[in-house]
Every structure is written in C-alpha cells, then in structure tokens.
Amino acid sequence: MVEFFIGIFLATLITALFTTRLYRLLLWYSLNSMSLGLLALILGGQFEDRAMIISGIITLIVKAMGIPYFLKYLSERLSLNRQISPNIKIQHSIILIPAILVFTFYLAEPISHMVQGNSNYVAISISSLFLSLLLMMEHTNIAPKIIGFLSMENALFLLGTTATGGMPMLVELGIFFDLLMAIVVVNLLLKNEEEVEGDA
Amino acid sequence: MIFYITTIIIMVLIAPILLSFIKMVKMYLLFKRPISILQGYKDVSKLITKETIISKEASDITRIAPFLVLSPLLLVLFFLPPATSGAFYVSFVDAFTITGLITLSTFFLMLLGLDSASSFGGLGSSREAFISALVEPAMILTIFSVSMMANNLGVAQAGVNLAKEFPSNHMASFLFAGISFFILLIAENGRIPVDNPETHLELTMVHEAMILDITGFYLALIESAASIKFVIFASLFASLFMPFGLDLNPWLSILLFVAKLFFVALLVALIEVNTAKLRLFKVPNLLGIAIVFAFLSLITFYVLGA
Amino acid sequence: MLSMLLLPAIFMLLASFKLQSVRKLLPFTSLAILLPIVELFRLPKPYSLWGDYLVANDLNTYILLVSSIVGIGVTLALLTLDKHVDVTPKAIQSFYRFFALFWIGLIFSILANHMGIFWIGLEMATLSTVYMIKTSSYPSADKEAWNYMIVGAIAISLVLFGIILIYASAKPVLGEDAMLFDALLSKAHKINSPFLFEMGFAITSMGFFIKMGFFPMNLWLANIERASFYPIAALFSGILESAVIAGFFRFSQIADIINRSHLLGFVFVYTILTIFIVSFLIFRAKDFMRIFSLSGIEHMALIALFWVSGGTFAALLHFGAHAFLKPALFLSTGVLESQGRYQITGALKGYSGISGKLFYLLVSLFMLGIISLPPSPMFFSELYGFGAMVDMAKDSHHLIAMIGAVTLLLILLSIIFYRFVQLYQSMKYEGKTVEKRVYFSEVLALSLFAISLIVLLSPSSIHFLRSIV
Numbered sequence: 001m002v003e004f005f006i007g008i009f010l011a012t013l014i015t016a017l018f019t020t021r022l023y024r025l026l027l028w029y030s031l032n033s034m035s036l037g038l039l040a041l042i043l044g045g046q047f048e049d050r051a052m053i054i055s056g057i058i059t060l061i062v063k064a065m066g067i068p069y070f071l072k073y074l075s076e077r078l079s080l081n082r083q084i085s086p087n088i089k090i091q092h093s094i095i096l097i098p099a100i101l102v103f104t105f106y107l108a109e110p111i112s113h114m115v116q117g118n119s120n121y122v123a124i125s126i127s128s129l130f131l132s133l134l135l136m137m138e139h140t141n142i143a144p145k146i147i148g149f150l151s152m153e154n155a156l157f158l159l160g161t162t163a164t165g166g167m168p169m170l171v172e173l174g175i176f177f178d179l180l181m182a183i184v185v186v187n188l189l190l191k192n193e194e195e196v197e198g199d200a
Numbered sequence: 201m202i203f204y205i206t207t208i209i210i211m212v213l214i215a216p217i218l219l220s221f222i223k224m225v226k227m228y229l230l231f232k233r234p235i236s237i238l239q240g241y242k243d244v245s246k247l248i249t250k251e252t253i254i255s256k257e258a259s260d261i262t263r264i265a266p267f268l269v270l271s272p273l274l275l276v277l278f279f280l281p282p283a284t285s286g287a288f289y290v291s292f293v294d295a296f297t298i299t300g301l302i303t304l305s306t307f308f309l310m311l312l313g314l315d316s317a318s319s320f321g322g323l324g325s326s327r328e329a330f331i332s333a334l335v336e337p338a339m340i341l342t343i344f345s346v347s348m349m350a351n352n353l354g355v356a357q358a359g360v361n362l363a364k365e366f367p368s369n370h371m372a373s374f375l376f377a378g379i380s381f382f383i384l385l386i387a388e389n390g391r392i393p394v395d396n397p398e399t400h401l402e403l404t405m406v407h408e409a410m411i412l413d414i415t416g417f418y419l420a421l422i423e424s425a426a427s428i429k430f431v432i433f434a435s436l437f438a439s440l441f442m443p444f445g446l447d448l449n450p451w452l453s454i455l456l457f458v459a460k461l462f463f464v465a466l467l468v469a470l471i472e473v474n475t476a477k478l479r480l481f482k483v484p485n486l487l488g489i490a491i492v493f494a495f496l497s498l499i500t501f502y503v504l505g506a
Numbered sequence: 507m508l509s510m511l512l513l514p515a516i517f518m519l520l521a522s523f524k525l526q527s528v529r530k531l532l533p534f535t536s537l538a539i540l541l542p543i544v545e546l547f548r549l550p551k552p553y554s555l556w557g558d559y560l561v562a563n564d565l566n567t568y569i570l571l572v573s574s575i576v577g578i579g580v581t582l583a584l585l586t587l588d589k590h591v592d593v594t595p596k597a598i599q600s601f602y603r604f605f606a607l608f609w610i611g612l613i614f615s616i617l618a619n620h621m622g623i624f625w626i627g628l629e630m631a632t633l634s635t636v637y638m639i640k641t642s643s644y645p646s647a648d649k650e651a652w653n654y655m656i657v658g659a660i661a662i663s664l665v666l667f668g669i670i671l672i673y674a675s676a677k678p679v680l681g682e683d684a685m686l687f688d689a690l691l692s693k694a695h696k697i698n699s700p701f702l703f704e705m706g707f708a709i710t711s712m713g714f715f716i717k718m719g720f721f722p723m724n725l726w727l728a729n730i731e732r733a734s735f736y737p738i739a740a741l742f743s744g745i746l747e748s749a750v751i752a753g754f755f756r757f758s759q760i761a762d763i764i765n766r767s768h769l770l771g772f773v774f775v776y777t778i779l780t781i782f783i784v785s786f787l788i789f790r791a792k793d794f795m796r797i798f799s800l801s802g803i804e805h806m807a808l809i810a811l812f813w814v815s816g817g818t819f820a821a822l823l824h825f826g827a828h829a830f831l832k833p834a835l836f837l838s839t840g841v842l843e844s845q846g847r848y849q850i851t852g853a854l855k856g857y858s859g860i861s862g863k864l865f866y867l868l869v870s871l872f873m874l875g876i877i878s879l880p881p882s883p884m885f886f887s888e889l890y891g892f893g894a895m896v897d898m899a900k901d902s903h904h905l906i907a908m909i910g911a912v913t914l915l916l917i918l919l920s921i922i923f924y925r926f927v928q929l930y931q932s933m934k935y936e937g938k939t940v941e942k943r944v945y946f947s948e949v950l951a952l953s954l955f956a957i958s959l960i961v962l963l964s965p966s967s968i969h970f971l972r973s974i975v
Contacts, residue, residue: 004375
C-alpha cells in the first residue's frame with residue numbers, strides 16, 4: 001500500500017510537469033500532498049509513531065486542502081494568469097524527465113543501501129526533489145514557481161518521513177510553521193504587486 | 201476449453217454493447233435521453249442490409265482491407281489472458297505479437313483510408329499514423345514492464361501469474377504502468393481527448409475520416425473491428441491491472457470479468473464527459489506522458505525494485 | 507535568559523504597529539540585547555537556554571555578540587533611511603516588522619544546538635528578508651524579491667535535505683539525539699554510514715554556499731543587494747551570513763572527524779574557485795553595492811577556507827572583522843551614493859561639520875581596512891590563516907600544492923586590493939565636490955562598528971578567540 005502512495009506521489013508530480021493550466025496544477029499539487037499525508041499516516045501506524053500521525057493529519061489539512069484552496073482564492077482575486085505554458089518544449093521534457101529519473105535513481109543507489117527499511121523511497125524523494133526543481137525552472141510565471149517550491153517541501157518531507165523513520169516532532173511542526181510563513185510572504189508579495197499595478 | 205471459447209464468444213458479443221454503453225452513460229450524464237444499450241447491434245444489422253457502394257477510384261484494396269482490419273483483431277482475442285483460472289490460454293504470445301497484430305489492423309485501416317483517394321481519407325490516415333507511431337513504443341514498454349513484474353514475457357501467462365501472485369512489492373511501477381496503459385487505451389481507441397468518435401468535423405476527425413467513403417457491409421465490418429479493438433484493450437486492462445477474482449466459480453469469475461469490462465467502459469465515459477478534445481498537435485503531449493510513465497515503470501522496477 | 511535575548515526584537519515587532527511615536531526609542535531598546543549577552547559570557551559554558559535545543563557555547567555566543575552589534579548599528583542607521591531613499595511610511599513600518607522577525611529567527615538559528623531549530627530559524631530569516639527586499643522602491647526590487655524567494659528557497663531546501671540525510675546517517679547510533687550538534691560531535695566516529703553523512707554534509711554546504719553567494723551563484727546576492735535598500739545588504743553581510751557560516755562551522759566540525767581529506771578537498775576547490783571568479787568580478791564591478799557584496803563573498807570564502815584548514819582563530823577573527831566592516835560600509839553607501847547609484851567619483855568629497863568629517867575619516871579607514879592594510883584585523887587574520895594553511899600541509903607531501911594554492915590566493919587578493927585602491931582614489935581625488943548630508947545617527951552607527959573593531963583587536967578578546975575551539 002505504501003508503494004502505491006509513493007507511486008501516486010511521483011505520478012502527480014510528473015503530471016504537474018506537463019500541466020498548462022493553473023487550477024489543474026493546484027489539483028496535482030493537492031493530490032501530491034494528499035498521497036504524502038496518507039503515506040505518513042500509514043507509516044506512522046506501522047511504526048506506532050504519534051508524531052508522524054499528527055504531521056500526516058496536518059499535511060492532509062494544510063497542504064492537501066488549505067494551501068491549494070488559498071492559492072486558488074488568491075489567483076481568483078488577483079486575476080493571475082491561469083495559462084501557464086512550460087518554457088521547455090514537451091518533446092524535450094519527454095527526454096529530460098526519464099533522464100533525470102535514471103540519474104537520480106542511480107545517484108541514490110548507494111544511499112539506499114545505508115538507510116534501513118524503506119530504501120526505495122529515498123531514491124523517489126530525491127528524484128522528486130529534482131523534478132520540483134525542474135518545475136520551478138520550466139516556468140516563468142510566479143504561481144507555478146510557488147507550486148514548485150511547495151512540491152520541493154513535499155519531497156523533503158517524504159525524505160524525512162521515509163529515510164529517517166520520522167523526524168522529531170519539533171522539526172516537523174517547525175517546517176509547517178515556515179511553510180505557513182512562506183504562504184503569508186507570497187500573499188504579501190502578490191498583493192503588493194497588485195497595489196503597485198493599481199497605482200500605475 | 202469450454203471457458204476459453206465462452207470467454208471469446210462473450211467478448212465478441214459484448215463488444216458493440218460496450219461502446220453503446222459508453223454512449224449511453226455520456227448521454228445520461230449530459231441530461232439527454234439515453235440510447236438503448238443494444239444500439240450497436242441495431243446499427244450493424246442496419247448496415248448489413250444496406251447496399252454497398254464502392255468509390256470509382258477505389259482499387260481492390262477497398263474490398264479486401266475491411267476483412268484484414270477485422271481479422272488480426274479477432275486473432276488477438278485468442279491470445280488474451282484468461283478470464284478464469286483453469287481456463288485454456290495461449291501462454292507464449294508476447295507484447296510484440298499483440299502490438300504487432302493490432303498495428304497490422306491499423307495499417308490496413310490506413311490503407312483503406314488512402315485507397316478511396318478522397319482528401320479526407322488521406323488526412324485521416326496521416327493522423328492515424330501519427331498517433332499510432334507514438335502509441336506503439338509506450339504500449340510495448342508498458343506491457344513489457346507488467347510482464348516483467350509477472351515474471352513471464354507471455355501476456356496471457358503474465359495475466360495468470362499476476363492473479364496468482366499480486367506484485368504488492370512493486371505497486372509503484374505497477375501504478376505507473378496502469379496510468380500509461382489507460383492513456384494508451386484512450387488514444388488507440390480514438391476516445392475523447394485524442395479523437396471524437398461522434399463528430400464529422402474535419403478539424404477533429406481521425407478515425408471517421410478514414411472510413412468516410414465506406415458503406416454497407418464493409419462499414420459494418422469496420423465498426424465491429426473498432427468495438428473489438430476496444431474490448432481487447434479493456435480486457436487487457438482488466439486482466440493485467442485488475443487481476444483478482446479468477447479463483448471464484450468459473451462462471452462467476454467470467455461474470456466478474458464482464459463487470460470489469462463495463463467498469464473500464466464507465467471510466468472512459470466519465471473521462472469523455474469531463475474533458476475537452478485536445479488539439480491534434482497537443483496529442484503528443486498526452487502520449488508523451490504515457491511514454492514517460494511507461495519508461496518510469498520499467499526503470500522503477502529495474503533500478504529500485506519498487 | 508532567552509526571553510531577555512528576544513525582548514528587543516519583540517519590542518520592535520510590537521513597535522512597528524505604532525512606529526512614528528517610538529521609532530527613536532528602538533536603537534536604545536536594541537542596545538538592551540547586550541545585557542543578556544554579556545551575562546552569557548560570564549556564565550559557565552555550555553549554558554543551556556532551552557533544554558538541549560538552544561545551548562550557548564563560546565562559539566555561538568561570540569557570533570551572537572557580533573551579530574547583535576550589527577543589529578544595533580543597523581537600527582541606528584535605519585532612523586535616517588527615509589532621508590536617503592524614497593520610501594513610504596508604510597514600507598518603513600513593514601520593514602521594521604520583518605526586521606524583527608528576521609532577528610528572532612537568527613537568534614534561534616545562531617544559538618541552536620539542534621539542526622532542526624537551526625534550519626527553522628534560518629528559513630524564517632530568509633522568508634522575512636524577502637519582504638524586506640520588496641519594500642524598496644527601485645523598479646527591480648520586485649523581480650529580485652521573487653528571485654530571492656526562489657533561490658533562497660532552493661538553498662534552504664538543500665540545507666534541509668542535507669540535514670535529513672545527516673540525521674538518517676546518525677539515527678541508528680544516536681536515536682532522536684542525532685539532531686543535536688554536540689551529540690553528533692562527540693559520537694561522530696561511531697556513525698556507521700559515513701558516505702550518507704558526507705553526502706548530507708556536501709548537500710548542506712551547497713545550500714550554505716548558495717546562500718552566501720559562492721560559485722556558481724556569485725552575482726545573485728549582489729544583484730539582490732543592489733535592488734534593495736542599503737540596510738538589507740548590511741543585515742545580509744552582518745547577521746544572515748553569520749548564522750550561515752555558524753552553521754557551516756558546526757557541520758564542518760563533524761565532517762572533519764568523519765573524513766578530513768574529503769572535507770578539505772571539497773571546501774578548497776569550492777572556495778578557491780569562488781575567489782578566482784569573484785576577484786575578476788570585483789575588478790569589473792561598477793558600483794559600491796556590487797563591489798562590497800562581492801568582496802563579502804570573498805571574505806566568506808576565506809573564512810570557510812581558514813576554518814577547515816585548522817586556523818580557527820584566524821577564521822573567527824576574520825569573521826568578526828568582516829561582520830563589523832562590511833555592514834559599516836554598506837550603511838555608508840546610503841550617503842556615498844547620494845549623487846546617484848553608479849556615481850563613484852567624488853563620493854568621498856564634500857563633507858563638512860563634525861559629523862561629516864568623522865564620517866569621511868571612518869569610511870576611509872573602513873575602505874582601507876577591508877583590503878587588509880596592517881592595523882586592520884583582516885591583516886592579522888589573513889596572516890594567521892595562510893600560516894595555518896601552510897602549517898597543515900607541512901607534515902604531508904602536499905606542501906608544494908598548498909604553497910601554490912596560497913600563492914594563487916594572494917595573487918587573486920592583490921587584484922581585489924588593486925581595485926579597492928583604485929576605487930578609493932577615484933572617490934577621493936576625482937569628480938566634483940558636492941555637499942553631502944551626514945546624520946548623527948549614522949556616524950554613531952559607524953563609530954559603534956569602529957569601536958567594536960578596536961575591541962576585537964584588544965589582547966583580551968584575541969585571547970578569548972584563541973580559546974574558543
């Protein structure tokens with residue numbers, strides 16, 4: 001079952017790379033976070049780790065519902081450009097993405113042997129880190145860049161959950177706190193932009 | 201042997217019903233008065249009684265090709281994974297053979313489109329060639345990767361093995377293969393994001409453009425070939441990606457198999473209702489995703505074993 | 507104790523809502539942070555501020571002191587921000603608010619004994635700077651704020667990524683304590699998957715290096731500092747980079763035990779490459795902000811280099827000198843650039859009155875101090891640092907290579923030296939004389955930095971620096 005959610009995690013990220021519409025992208029991000037949250041719940045249940053269960057629930061509430069909804073609200077109110085076409089041509093990404101995946105899978109191979117238990121997830125989370133970087137790189141618009149940043153956070157969270165068997169509670173809460181702060185800053189930046197444009 | 205024959209007969213019989221079912225669900229969801237589920241049969245019987253007219257420019261190919269479109273597909277029906285355990289199956293036929301046979305049928309369909317020398321036929325054939333060129337690699341990769349998970353290159357044997365021992369350790373690559381195969385199912389059968397089977401608008405036609413000049417009995421053959429192609433893909437999806445329930449009472453598991461086919465048809469109908477048709481030049485994007493997932497499935501299986 | 511440390515920042519946060527009435531008060535309240543720090547110096551180390559999470563030891567108390575002084579200086583100089591640049595009262599208000607958040611984050615980050623807390627503080631500081639950059643009225647500020655947000659986020663994510671790998675490598679041995687720096691340091695030789703640790707360390711350092719503007723992100727920071735108001739550059743070089751380099755110190759101490767030669771190779775290649783590129787970039791740079799910013803990168807690279815070569819005293823001295831000199835220069839750009847942002851000629855002309863003369867004197871001294879002319883602490887630190895590098899190689903058969911590296915570095919530094927002398931000459935002797943206004947608070951800030959520099963060179967503080975590691 002865990003493998004299944006890992007698969008969904010990577011699949012939604014790859015699909016997000018091909019997306020050209022903002023709301024679709026938010027949907028993929030939301031599904032991505034949802035699979036992450038469910039994964040944390042399942043693993044937390046396996047290890048009987050309360051911290052992981054709590055962070056899984058927070059992930060489900062904040063990342064899978066709160067943030068996508070808020071970003072949608074923001075983009076509606078600020079009438080952001082919802083047409084987001086990647087700068088990298090699709091035929092190039094078809095080559096590029098498998099190349100990244102192969103590279104990161106082999107890169108992570110020596111690491112996977114050292115992490116006990118869920119060794120594959122390290123490889124998957126490293127490759128999703130690279131894919132989120134690609135997501136940030138291939139767009140010039142702000143919104144997909146933010147989504148890329150958030151998916152990078154997700155990838156790190158996946159790594160933290162699977163490679164280490166759960167980070168300390170304090171760190172996970174701190175990461176959430178910083179995520180919320182990032183959203184606040186993004187909100188302020190976008191708002192300010194609108195004000196400036198309104199003045200001009 | 202009896203189950204083997206029965207399954208094949210059921211698949212042939214059910215094929216027109218499945219396409220009508222998709223149409224029915226769609227009409228129901230769009231608040232139209234749904235057509236009868238037997239509409240497929242009605243169409244075929246009407247077409248058989250009609251006069252067959254062949255274009256003056258057409259060569260002999262137009263007379264032969266409809267049979268050659270249908271027959272490879274009928275042949276594939278015999279090589280599919282069984283619907284129930286204990287049934288007879290052909291174990292040695294691999295991904296290349298099945299894909300090759302399906303492509304053979306597509307090849308004759310394209311010839312048929314070109315043969316009538318109408319501008320639409322050429323247009324439809326070139327589009328079909330464009331799409332199927334992108335479908336083949338992904339299709340081979342996907343079936344290959346599933347066969348690897350099942351430890352056997354034979355497709356039918358793979359289906360049996362998967363039913364016996366579900367690859368729960370390889371869920372990730374299994375999922376990727378499933379996504380890829382579903383996209384291929386939609387693309388190869390000319391369903392909505394790729395082609396709209398209901399329209400005769402020249403901008404969007406692919407399949408319809410090729411058979412615009414075909415009438416009567418030949419059209420009936422082509423139409424049934426299209427429905428059989430769908431049933432082949434649906435049954436491959438059902439037995440490779442939903443491999444459960446084969447150990448029940450044989451008749452019950454055949455019934456379950458039919459239910460799975462209808463489930464696939466329902467999924468397709470839901471997708472058709474919810475998406476708009478892609479521009480032709482956006483189709484490679486969708487198929488690109490399929491190729492990426494197929495490849496991803498293979499490397500995830502090989503490198504990570506996940 | 508912790509609440510005492512955070513009090514000035516929290517007060518600033520609250521004051522930002524009613525800024526006009528209490529703005530003059532803020533420098534004094536921020537001065538209050540020195541009290542708990544002095545107290546920290548007196549207490550026996552390591553002193554636990556909050557369980558295992560925040561522990562004050564000699565190293566981070568020193569870094570905290572340095573960055574607090576910078577914080578005080580910046581608050582002083584902030585009083586006259588609106589006199590030098592075009593800024594709305596609302597923007598100043600939000601600037602103060604995010605400055606307070608930035609400060610809180612960095613106090614946590616500097617004092618942290620826990621990798622997680624360290625990261626959280628750093629991330630908080632990074633995010634609050636984004637909005638501080640945005641308050642600037644320059645047209646490029648908006649783009650650069652996003653730029654900082656994206657690149658900073660990547661850098662900080664790399665740091666977290668590395669931290670997770672380090673945690674994963676040490677967790678089988680240490681359990682949940684694998685997040686604590688002191689536990690990691692004392693049990694480093696027991697870590698049974700050194701490859702995983704080194705991978706984590708390399709990735710974390712990459713994050714730090716990106717944040718400090720090392721190769722290949724050399725012009726990133728300079729552009730951002732150019733687009734934002736000058737106090738931001740001071741905060742970057744004085745406080746944010748202190749926290750980053752503090753993190754690097756901590757992580758490299760552990761990496762040193764795990765595999766010294768890998769650490770040396772990695773840092774040497776990275777820093778020498780950085781200095782190589784930066785020296786030529788400085789040579790080509792056309793405005794104060796970029797020159798100072800690039801020279802800051804050069805100093806950070808030298809600090810990292812000295813630290814890993816065992817010249818910890820030199821690294822700390824260099825660090826202190828850098829943290830006082832650079833913010834002072836950045837703060838003075840507000841006055842220096844009053845003729846225009848790319849006007850270098852005549853920048854040191856036209857000062858009158860006591861404040862003006864004093865400003866002129868101090869800026870000249872700082873300019874010459876930054877290129878390590880003898881009385882400057884940088885001179886001594888570079889002397890000791892290169893000495894330590896040669897010392898380290900003396901017993902091995904890499905002596906020739908090390909001498910070659912030092913020579914290369916000296917050649918590169920001389921390019922920077924040449925550029926700064928040229929810069930100083932054109933500031934002093936070329937161009938027209940235009941009257942420039944210097945405010946008392948700025949001179950006060952600069953004098954604070956000057957006094958701190960003198961104190962840094964006093965025998966007792968040098969003795970303290972030697973005793974840190």
